[in-house]
Amino acid sequence: MxxxxxxxxxxxxxxxxxxxxxxxxxxxxxxxxxxxxxxxxxxxxxxxxxFGPAVMARVHAAHQREATQRQQVEETARANFSAQAQTHGAVVDLLESRNPSDLARRVDNLAQHRFGLAAGVIALETGGLPPAGWRGLVEGQVDMILDGPQRLARMGFAPTALGLFGERGERVRSMAMVRLAMWEPSRQGLLAFGSADPEGFTPDMGAELVAFLARVVERTAERWPLL
Structure with a gap:
């Protein structure tokens, strides 16, 4: 060649x-x-x-992709709307609390019946007994559970938080926790929700709705100052 x-x-x-x-x-x-x-x-x-068959095949594939994306957007919007509606309903329930014990009961009730979770808990750092129905924490325990004094919320699984949920802790596989600051001088606490689903709360989730409920709990609890 x-x-x-x-x-x-x-x-x-x-x-x-x-x-x-x-x-x-x-x-x-x-x-x-x-x-x-x-x-x-x-x-x-x-x-x-x-070229009809080839062109139609491409058009059909493009239509299917567009339909799938539109369906995902619609499902996400519906889920967000449902979560917001449930949260607004929960706010009304919390604001109707008659005392700290009733507030704790309502938090746990809305966790189970509104959101399908395993438990909802209010915890407080206190040198004495916490309000009835609340979990007592030692000083600095909120920082330990949230993994740092600068963190306001934590989503996912935290073994150090299992004790918050008492006997139901063995069912909890993921948590959503937000820092509370109540009364003057400020007392540190936590609003915590536990899910039996490992994917119920994950670190990449936003904590906005849980934080909103935490602010409602703070304002409601301040009706009854600790003596």
Whole structure:
């Protein structure tokens, strides 16, 4: 084989070369049934190559992708609307609390019956007894549970928080926890929700709705100052 033949074999086959070949050999594509099938084409009347099947397949695929994306957006919007509606209903319930014990009961009740969770708890750092129905914490325990004094919330699973949920702690596989600051001088506490689903609360989730409920708990609890 001489040098010129080697150069021809090594030269890349570009679109322009393919176009010239098909223009010079119009029967090549029409008569190759196997190639037509692979390309999703067919020969229509008058020896015209019909691109309909290939074009329709691409249009259908694009439509399916668009429909799937639209459905995902709609499902997310519905889930967000439902969560907000449940949260607003929970706020009304909390504001109707008659005392600290009733507030703790309502937090646990809305966790189970409104949100389908395992438990809802209010905890407070106190040197004495916490309000009835609340969990007592030692000084600095809120920082330990939230994994730092600067953190306002923590989502996911935290083994150090299992004790908050008492006997139901063995069912809890993920938590949503938000720092509370109540009364003057400020007392540190936690609003905590526990889920039996490991994916119920994950670190990449936003804590906005839980934080909103925490602010409502703070304002409600301040009706009954600790003596």
């Amino acid at each position: 001489d040098g010129s033949q080697g150069s021809l074999e090594e030269a890349p086959l570009g679109p322009a070369a393919v176009r010239r070949f098909l223009a010079d050999n119009p029967a090549f594509l029409r008569e190759d049934d196997g190639l037509l099938d692979e390309l999703g084409l067919k020969v229509a009347a008058g020896n015209v190559v019909d």
